[in-house]
Amino acid sequence: MFxxxxxxLGLMLVTLFGISVVIxxxxxIVPGNIVDILFDAxxxxxxxxxxxxxxxxxxxxxLVFQYLHWINxxxxxxxxxxxxxxKPALQEILPRIPITARLAAFALLFSASxxxxxxxxxxxKQGSKLDYALRVxxxxxxxxxxxxxxxxxxMAGVAMFGSIPIFNPNPQTLGEMFSTYCLPSLAVAFRSSxxxxxxxxxxxxxxxxxxxxxxxxxxxxxxxSVNFHHALKNAILPVITVIGIEAAFLxxxxxxxxxxxxxxxxxxxxxxxxxxxxxxxxxxxxxxIAVVVVSANFIVDMLYAVFDPRxxxxx
Amino acid sequence: MVTINFDNELRRAGATSTxxxxxxxFLARRHVLGTVGLVIxxxxxxxxxxxxxxxxxxxxxxDSAHALxxxxxxxxxxxxxxxxxVWARIxxxxxxxxxxxxGSTALGGIIGVIVGLTSGYLSGWVDLVFQxxxxxxxxxxxxxxxxxxxxALGPSLPNVIIAIAIPxxxxxxxxxxxxxxxxxxxxxxxxxKSIGMSETRIALRHVLPNTxxxxxxxxxxxxxxxxxxxxxxxxxxxxxxxxxxxWGRMLSESAAEYVRTAPxxxxxxxxxxxxxxxxxxxxxxxxxxxxxPRQRG
Numbered sequence: 001m002f003x004x005x006x007x008x009l010g011l012m013l014v015t016l017f018g019i020s021v022v023i024x025x026x027x028x029i030v031p032g033n034i035v036d037i038l039f040d041a042x043x044x045x046x047x048x049x050x051x052x053x054x055x056x057x058x059x060x061x062x063l064v065f066q067y068l069h070w071i072n073x074x075x076x077x078x079x080x081x082x083x084x085x086x087k088p089a090l091q092e093i094l095p096r097i098p099i100t101a102r103l104a105a106f107a108l109l110f111s112a113s114x115x116x117x118x119x120x121x122x123x124x125k126q127g128s129k130l131d132y133a134l135r136v137x138x139x140x141x142x143x144x145x146x147x148x149x150x151x152x153x154x155m156a157g158v159a160m161f162g163s164i165p166i167f168n169p170n171p172q173t174l175g176e177m178f179s180t181y182c183l184p185s186l187a188v189a190f191r192s193s194x195x196x197x198x199x200x201x202x203x204x205x206x207x208x209x210x211x212x213x214x215x216x217x218x219x220x221x222x223x224x225s226v227n228f229h230h231a232l233k234n235a236i237l238p239v240i241t242v243i244g245i246e247a248a249f250l251x252x253x254x255x256x257x258x259x260x261x262x263x264x265x266x267x268x269x270x271x272x273x274x275x276x277x278x279x280x281x282x283x284x285x286x287x288x289i290a291v292v293v294v295s296a297n298f299i300v301d302m303l304y305a306v307f308d309p310r311x312x313x314x315x
Numbered sequence: 316m317v318t319i320n321f322d323n324e325l326r327r328a329g330a331t332s333t334x335x336x337x338x339x340x341f342l343a344r345r346h347v348l349g350t351v352g353l354v355i356x357x358x359x360x361x362x363x364x365x366x367x368x369x370x371x372x373x374x375x376x377x378d379s380a381h382a383l384x385x386x387x388x389x390x391x392x393x394x395x396x397x398x399x400x401v402w403a404r405i406x407x408x409x410x411x412x413x414x415x416x417x418g419s420t421a422l423g424g425i426i427g428v429i430v431g432l433t434s435g436y437l438s439g440w441v442d443l444v445f446q447x448x449x450x451x452x453x454x455x456x457x458x459x460x461x462x463x464x465x466x467a468l469g470p471s472l473p474n475v476i477i478a479i480a481i482p483x484x485x486x487x488x489x490x491x492x493x494x495x496x497x498x499x500x501x502x503x504x505x506x507x508k509s510i511g512m513s514e515t516r517i518a519l520r521h522v523l524p525n526t527x528x529x530x531x532x533x534x535x536x537x538x539x540x541x542x543x544x545x546x547x548x549x550x551x552x553x554x555x556x557x558x559x560x561x562w563g564r565m566l567s568e569s570a571a572e573y574v575r576t577a578p579x580x581x582x583x584x585x586x587x588x589x590x591x592x593x594x595x596x597x598x599x600x601x602x603x604x605x606x607x608p609r610q611r612g
Contacts, residue, residue, distance in 0.1 A: 011450070018451035026467045136348070139600065143593035145543055147550050148566060148585035154574045155581065164574065252458035256547050260571060270459070271551050274466045286463060290454045297454075 001305075008301070012294050019290045020074075023283050024067050035059070057083060070283065080280035084273075089280045093266060093288070099169075100258070100265035103185045104250045110189035111196050112243055118193075119200025119239075124227055126205060134197070141194025146253045150187040150260035157183075167263050184261040188253040192246050199242045203235040210234075237308055244300035248293040342605065349601020355594025363409040372400035374407040374560045383577050393579040395565070401579065404560035405587050411561045412591055415476055415545040416538050422480035423541075424534050427487025428523070434488065435495025436518045442492075449485040457482045461544055462553060470556045479544050483537055490533055494526045528606045535599035539592040546588045562588045 035053050054060040058069065073080055079089035122134040154164050157179075165179035207213065208231055216230045251267055258268035266285055273281035305311050343350040362369060372390075378398035386393040392401035434445040452460065457479075464478035498504060499522070507517045548554030549563030557564065565584040573580045 014447060015450045015454050018447065019454055022451060023463060026463055029467050132348075139596050140589070140593055143539060143543075143596050144589045145546050145550075145563075145585065145592075147547065148581075148588065151566065151570055151574060151581050151585065154571060155578060158575050164571070249456045252456035252547075255458055255462070256550060259551060262571075271462070271553075274462060274553065277466075282463070282466075286455065286459065289456070289459055293454050293456070 005302075008298060012298060015294055016287070016290060020071065020283075020287060021067070023286045024070065025063065027277075027279050027282060028063055070280075074284075074287070079284045082273075082281050083278045084276050084281075089284050092281060093269070093284060096264060096266040096269055097288075099263060100251075100254060100267055102181055103188070103254060103258070103263065103265060104247065106181050106185035107189040107192060107250055107253075108243065108247055110186060111192040111246065114189070115193035115196025116200050116236075116239060119197040120204055120227065120232055122197065122201045123204035123208065135201075138194040138197045141190050141197075144190065145256070146187050146191055147256035147260050149190055150184065150257050153183055153187055154260065165261070167261065169264075180263075184257050184263055187257050187260070188250060191253060192250060195246065196239060196243060200235065200239050203238045204231055207231045207235040237304065240303060240307065241300050244296050244303070245293075248289075248296035251289055251292075346601040346604065348597050349604075352594045352597025352599070352601060355590060356598055359409055359591050359594060360413065362406055363413040366407045366410055370400065370403040370406045372403040374399060374403040375558050383580075386579050392583045393577070395580055396573075396577075401565075401583055404565060405562065405583055408560040408562045408565065408584070408587065409591070411472070411555055411559060412542050412545060412588070414472065415479065415555075416542045416591075416595075418476040419479035419483065419541045419545075420534050420538050422476060423483025423537070424487050424530065426480070427484045428491050428526070428530065430484060431488035431491025432495055432518055432523060432526075435492040436499065436514070436522065445488070445492075449488060452482060452485045455482075457540070457544060458547055461548060462551070465548055465553045470553055472555060472559075475545060475548060475554050478548070479541050483541070486537065487530070487533060490529050491526050494529055495522055498522045498525055532599070532603045532606050535595065535602050539595040539599065542588065542592050542595070 035050055035057070051060070058066065061069075070080065077090070079093070081087065082089050082092050085092060118134055118138075122131045122138075125131045157163065157165050165183060168176050168180050171177040171180045213226060213230055216226050221230070254265065254267035255271060257263075258265045259271060262268075266288070270282065270285045270289075272278075273285065376399065378394070380398065381390075381394050382396050382398040384390055384394040384398075390400050390402065392405065394400055395404070430445055430449075434442045455463075460482045461478045464481060465475060468474035468478060495518075504517060504521055507521050512520075545554055545561070546563030546566075549561040550566050552564075552567055555561035555564055562584045566581065570581050
């Protein structure tokens with residue numbers, strides 16, 4: 001087990017190193033840097049000024065040197081400076097993390113509490129009209145773009161309260177809390193609860209065919225005991241995997257949702273930074289996302305061994 | 316390994332005849348949802364092909380005198396802030412969604428097959444390198460990778476197709492690699508080797524055709540997500556540039572201000588995206604049930 005963990009951690013480092021190289025160089029094949037954008041906007045270019053600014057930002061150096069400088073900084077907790085705000089990137093990124101994390105936590109909560117029960121229901125009633133209806137709903141969950149769902153929620157807000165909910169960083173009342181965090185996370189959660197439901201359903205169906213379920217029925221166990229005690233307990237493992245990996249991949253849905261709801265989290269920040277070619281912010285945010293995804297994968301694998309005694313990782 | 320014998324499958328499912336169009340009507344009755352999906356997809360493709368015949372307005376003509384008109388007999392879905400007909404833009408938008416959907420799925424699929432086949436068939440260090448690259452690409456959510464790619468390549472139709480195709484490569488190559496590894500051990504591959512067939516020929520003539528079923532299932536399943544990703548990219552202003560009518564672009568950020576004043580600008584493009592993706596998802600699900608019985612739920 002120990003050897004396995006060490007090997008996994010080593011592979012994680014290799015992956016993260018690969019991502020850092022890919023992102024760094026990908027961003028720099030873009031024709032035009034921040035200096036070009038700023039000078040384009042001014043309409044007048046003095047080459048000497050331009051060279052000065054490029055030197056100041058360190059983007060006149062060879063790319064390899066810039067890359068090493070970035071990695072060295074990363075390892076020492078220095079993420080560089082935002083080109084746009086000129087503040088340390090760390091100062092820009094840190095306060096936005098809790099906002100996005102809260103949205104993601106709410107979304108996961110909704111996704112699990114809606115997706116798992118409906119998935120069980122759909123599997124137990126396989127082939128019924130209810131199963132059919134639930135499958136269509138879950139498929140539509142995978143088909144509606146979450147930004148459109150967000151816009152529809154805003155539209156409902158206008159119809160019901162006459163106004164668009166405005167992001168409030170410190171919600172005081174329960175109502176403010178609801179419109180600040182729950183509404184945007186619902187727009188994201190619809191999709192991921194549909195995914196959770198589909199996985200729960202197919203995993204339950206797989207388990208319900210097993211011999212031990214027939215045995216449980218034969219010895220007279222009640223329907224609910226069979227479904228929840230015997231079946232769900234064994235079917236939940238793939239569901240945990242999906243939820244764990246979804247936790248990291250929710251960022252994709254959050255990018256558009258934070259934009260729709262004007263939430264100042266890291267997902268919307270990434271889009272803004274990309275538009276402004278604010279490399280220090282983009283590369284650090286992408287690394288942050290990669291670290292979260294890679295760690296989530298690792299944690300899920302470890303949880304597997306904890307939840308299922310049949311799985312033991314050998315060296 | 317997945318090998319399909321259609322006729323056997325149909326008989327097992329209770330079909331009385333497996334000839335001609337009867338097998339299709341049988342499948343259609345058995346997979347109602349899949350048939351609905353196929354109808355939606357066909358409508359979507361026809362709309363894209365005959366866009367010019369379907370609507371009388373040009374999707375790009377600006378007419379500021381008729382800006383932000385409500386839906387009416389003249390303009391079925393109203394007009395946008397430039398006075399362009401929304402129905403015409405949605406009909407022409409089908410072309411972009413279809414082009415990006417098929418283009419990026421095909422490109423990602425082809426590269427994925429090449430990588431997966433080489434990786435699984437050659438093993439050794441080639442496999443190791445491809446596996447690590449796959450790990451790297453899979454450590455980022457699809458939209459994040461596509462965003463950075465479009466930012467790097469610049470917004471244009473071919474670039475959006477590439478940006479969405481690259482994140483698909485690892486998804487496809489993983490499946491093809493796993494299949495290839497299993498197929499390599501099959502007696503027919505050994506037989507081909509023993510009669511002196513070259514490795515490349517075995518890979519292309521014997522292994523590749525046997526990975527087609529999972530590939531088709533995977534490609535159909537990915538089609539919907541590529542359409543959604545294009546819509547998201549264009550929504551964020553980093554996908555298809557103006558003035559081309561992309562559904563995502565029509566909903567771009569300014570849509571939030573029209574939520575109050577011009578809801579038709581928000582509702583119709585969203586319905587178009589959802590319907591197209593829903594259709595491909597329904598069809599993809601049915602296709603998986605038919606072609607890949609192991610995953611049948």
